[in-house]
Amino acid sequence: MTCPNGWITYNQNCYLVLTIQATWGAASSYCQAFRAKLAEPRTVQEAHFLSVMNYPVGGIYWNGVTDIAVEGDWIFASDSNYVNSSYWHSTEPSGKPLENCVVMRDTFMGYWDDVLCSTEAGFVCEKIDTLNLSFVFSSNIYRDEGKHSDLKIQWYFMY
Numbered sequence: 639m640t641c642p643n644g645w646i647t648y649n650q651n652c653y654l655v656l657t658i659q660a661t662w663g664a665a666s667s668y669c670q671a672f673r674a675k676l677a678e679p680r681t682v683q684e685a686h687f688l689s690v691m692n693y694p695v696g697g698i699y700w701n702g703v704t705d706i707a708v709e710g711d712w713i714f715a716s717d718s719n720y721v722n723s724s725y726w727h728s729t730e731p732s733g734k735p736l737e738n739c740v741v742m743r744d745t746f747m748g749y750w751d752d753v754l755c756s757t758e759a760g761f762v763c764e765k766i767d768t769l770n771l772s773f774v775f776s777s778n779i780y781r782d783e784g785k786h787s788d789l790k791i792q793w794y795f796m797y
């Protein structure tokens with residue numbers, strides 16, 4: 639996919655790095671405003687890319703990994719799938735019930751650290767595929783697609 643201006647392309651994903659400081663929840667909302675989500679690296683390669691991109695900049699950056707729903711069950715926020723390719727620092731996660739959101743930390747060379755979700759950090763957004771997004775928000779209309787094949791095109795252009 640072709641990424642919008644200012645976004646970084648890697649492995650068919652588009653990432654936007656924001657250095658303003660925000661809590662995990664606020665960061666997630668900012669990403670949604672860009673039709674995106676907090677970055678969800680599904681492979682070690684993607685996690686590594688995000689980490690080496692961030693740690694030279696300095697500071698900490700949210701991703702979309704959390705165990706806020708069930709302690710110790712680290713999932714991707716957008717679909718609740720378990721994190722299979724984790725990228726924890728060797729001393730992490732350490733926060734137990736208190737620290738339920740995940741940053742990439744410069745002093746850990748970008749490896750993951752669980753911290754309080756109320757921490758203020760920069761963050762990385764990952765673009766949500768436009769076609770998937772329209773499917774999610776228009777599932778009822780999509781159901782009629784076979785009978786009204788032009789409807790899909792009209793709806794697509796609303797985005």
Ligand SMILES: [Ca+2]
Pocket residue numbers: 730731732733737751752753
């Ligand atoms: Ca921690």
